[in-house]
Amino acid sequence: MKCPLCNGVLEGADSDKSESLTYPDISTSLRKMQFIIRIVVFLAIIAFVTVVIVNYATFSGVYWSLLVGAELCYGCFVLIYIFHERRSLQRMIIGQMLAAAVVLLLTDFLVGWQGWSLSIALPITFLGVDVTAFVLMVVAIDGWQSYIMTEIGTFLLNSILLALVGTHDWSRFSMIMNLVSTGITFVILLGTIMLGGKMISNELYRRFRV
Amino acid sequence: MMSRKRVKNLKWDKLDNTANLFPVIAHEGMSNVYRISVVLKEEIVGDLLKQAVEKVLPYFDIFKCTIKKGFFWFYFEENNAKLPAIKEEDTYPCMFINQHSNNNYLFKVSYYKKRINLEVFHALTDGNGALNFLREITYAYIRLAHPELMEQVSDTLAPETSLDKEDSYVQNYKSKQKKTYKTTKAVVVKGEKLPMNQFAVIHGIMPVADIKQAAKKYGMTINSYIVSAYTYAIYKSYLHGAPSAKPITIAVPVNLRPYFNSDTNKNFFVVVSSQFLPEKEEEYTFEEIATIVKKSLEEQINKENLEKLFSYNVSNEKNLMLRSVPLFIKKLAMKYVYMASAKANTSTVTNLGMIKTSEPYSAYIDRFQAILSMSHGQNIKITVFSYNEDMVLTFSANIRDNDIQKTFFRKLSEDGIKVSIETNGVYYE
Numbered sequence: 001m002k003c004p005l006c007n008g009v010l011e012g013a014d015s016d017k018s019e020s021l022t023y024p025d026i027s028t029s030l031r032k033m034q035f036i037i038r039i040v041v042f043l044a045i046i047a048f049v050t051v052v053i054v055n056y057a058t059f060s061g062v063y064w065s066l067l068v069g070a071e072l073c074y075g076c077f078v079l080i081y082i083f084h085e086r087r088s089l090q091r092m093i094i095g096q097m098l099a100a101a102v103v104l105l106l107t108d109f110l111v112g113w114q115g116w117s118l119s120i121a122l123p124i125t126f127l128g129v130d131v132t133a134f135v136l137m138v139v140a141i142d143g144w145q146s147y148i149m150t151e152i153g154t155f156l157l158n159s160i161l162l163a164l165v166g167t168h169d170w171s172r173f174s175m176i177m178n179l180v181s182t183g184i185t186f187v188i189l190l191g192t193i194m195l196g197g198k199m200i201s202n203e204l205y206r207r208f209r210v
Numbered sequence: 211m212m213s214r215k216r217v218k219n220l221k222w223d224k225l226d227n228t229a230n231l232f233p234v235i236a237h238e239g240m241s242n243v244y245r246i247s248v249v250l251k252e253e254i255v256g257d258l259l260k261q262a263v264e265k266v267l268p269y270f271d272i273f274k275c276t277i278k279k280g281f282f283w284f285y286f287e288e289n290n291a292k293l294p295a296i297k298e299e300d301t302y303p304c305m306f307i308n309q310h311s312n313n314n315y316l317f318k319v320s321y322y323k324k325r326i327n328l329e330v331f332h333a334l335t336d337g338n339g340a341l342n343f344l345r346e347i348t349y350a351y352i353r354l355a356h357p358e359l360m361e362q363v364s365d366t367l368a369p370e371t372s373l374d375k376e377d378s379y380v381q382n383y384k385s386k387q388k389k390t391y392k393t394t395k396a397v398v399v400k401g402e403k404l405p406m407n408q409f410a411v412i413h414g415i416m417p418v419a420d421i422k423q424a425a426k427k428y429g430m431t432i433n434s435y436i437v438s439a440y441t442y443a444i445y446k447s448y449l450h451g452a453p454s455a456k457p458i459t460i461a462v463p464v465n466l467r468p469y470f471n472s473d474t475n476k477n478f479f480v481v482v483s484s485q486f487l488p489e490k491e492e493e494y495t496f497e498e499i500a501t502i503v504k505k506s507l508e509e510q511i512n513k514e515n516l517e518k519l520f521s522y523n524v525s526n527e528k529n530l531m532l533r534s535v536p537l538f539i540k541k542l543a544m545k546y547v548y549m550a551s552a553k554a555n556t557s558t559v560t561n562l563g564m565i566k567t568s569e570p571y572s573a574y575i576d577r578f579q580a581i582l583s584m585s586h587g588q589n590i591k592i593t594v595f596s597y598n599e600d601m602v603l604t605f606s607a608n609i610r611d612n613d614i615q616k617t618f619f620r621k622l623s624e625d626g627i628k629v630s631i632e633t634n635g636v637y638y639e
Contacts, residue, residue: 004412004637005616023411023634024299024322088310146278199219206222206287207280210533 044072070106097129119174123181130154130185145203151189158182221288227379227524228477232333233284234544241306242332245581246340247325248348254321260296262350263319270343272475276314289314302409304583307331337562339475352574372473382470383524396459396556399589401609410636412605412615416629418596424625430504433561438500441486443618457487461555469513480519482510552586561594581606
């Protein structure tokens with residue numbers, strides 16, 4: 001047995017082994033999940049480089065490889081953000097929603113910008129998240145009031161979309177989709193505030209106190 | 211008729227001034243978690259420890275909470291989830307506590323052989339607040355392990371335990387102070403880093419009487435002596451006695467409670483720094499270094515200066531314009547300020563002082579000890595804890611080289627202090 005400071009041999013030691021008697025033996029083992037993530041990111045990079053080369057060699061006016069790249073990024077983001085670093089359920093939902101929004105906008109842009117992301121895809125995405133939050137509120141009971149933040153966020157995002165669509169020459173269908181989505185998120189938010197009582201007002205005070 | 215589950219309004223509280231920083235800067239590589247431990251004279255029984263924690267936790271609101279994010283500030287909210295599992299120690303000390311995998315709690319309790327560990331995220335409280343909690347857990351555990359003691363003591367909290375939750379920073383600050391934190395870069399102790407989260411711990415156990423005598427020989431307090439010896443060890447073993455353009459700056463947290471008559475369980479401390487700039491070519495002696503360090507600390511540790519130190523930060527917190535900045539912008543600013551000031555310190559020495567326990571529990575307790583986690587720019591730190599006749603001085607480091615620790619303990623031995631060493635085995639790997 002040796003001294004941990006000077007590595008000299010200790011006299012009168014009971015054991016030949018140099019180990020701590022007061023702390024458990026913790027050997028450093030590779031964290032499996034981190035290794036899996038590195039493999040996935042590595043494969044995603046290889047896949048992206050491959051499709052870029054193929055797109056370049058067979059280019060016919062559409063940068064479809066960038067679309068594939070965006071989807072690969074989304075997949076890696078979900079893996080790293082959602083599974084690797086433990087986060088609250090709300091943050092996972094909001095994180096996925098924002099990442100999906102970016103991918104949808106990019107997809108619309110890359111295939112010639114027809115505006116379907118703003119008029120259809122994003123309103124449905126935000127509405128879907130809001131309804132999910134509402135269901136989780138009903139089911140969660142304990143801590144249900146914290147979902148008000150998701151409801152406020154989705155209502156604001158829908159409002160911004162509605163303003164964008166409203167100030168441009170979009171189709172009637174686009175307007176209706178955005179109005180319905182904004183309307184539903186508004187009703188859910190209003191209902192939560194009016195029926196939530198003191199718990200909601202406390203939650204709003206805590207979240208927004210200056 | 212079915213009874214309806216009543217969902218009550220959860221209690222909440224603001225973070226104190228110091229606590230606001232920790233959720234911003236804490237991550238896997240820099241946990242801002244510290245550990246305080248009590249070593250008993252008998253092996254710990256896990257089930258009894260779990261019962262002890264369950265018994266004591268309801269009294270301590272500051273531990274029975276989780277952190278939530280508001281639009282402008284973080285805040286604490288009551289946590290009614292069941293306790294996370296209390297199990298035998300199976301990781302390195304002071305690992306990052308992810309509240310989402312810890313039933314939303316910001317502390318952990320574990321045990322190993324005769325030791326009970328309490329690991330706390332610094333946003334909750336400082337060492338003194340955590341000690342209150344650990345002491346009550348220890349008392350409750352001892353009562354459970356030795357039911358015969360119930361004839362002598364009642365099964366409640368001890369009278370010396372405080373449950374105060376006052377934000378003493380706000381209670382005692384004076385408005386409109388100038389900036390007080392340093393940004394002059396200090397010597398950074400570098401070296402081959404241990405793998406992430408691997409942590410090297412060395413405890414030096416010594417008689418309080420010995421170190422008191424050694425400090426008296428140099429005409430200084432125990433704290434000044436320890437800081438001087440540490441500065442000396444860094445100067446000799448890391449700088450090899452050579453001059454340096456950057457000073458060796460040791461951060462020394464100071465408990466503010468005695469100065470301001472506070473009993474709070476929240477954070478209430480400020481950090482002063484001793485600074486030693488090795489300017490001359492000729493090697494400094496220990497006595498020269500000790501004189502510089504002693505003067506540096508004495509100039510700063512007085513009520514007026516300590517008040518100035520925290521008043522600046524509290525004034526910022528009270529400023530309406532700064533308060534109105536959304537949290538995501540505040541976080542960026544706080545991180546920037548933290549990074550700028552973090553490299554102003556070489557290391558930290560935190561002395562939790564002499565701990566007292568009441569009868570009949572003292573007979574079952576061997577000692578207390580503490581471990582600090584690493585922070586940006588500081589790869590080695592010291593914590594000091596005294597109990598009865600023994601002082602436990604703990605080095606925690608995330609670098610492989612241990613020359614500084616070796617030089618430090620050799621200096622103590624030269625001054626007649628009998629030190630025995632315990633480690634967590636990392637330096638053997």
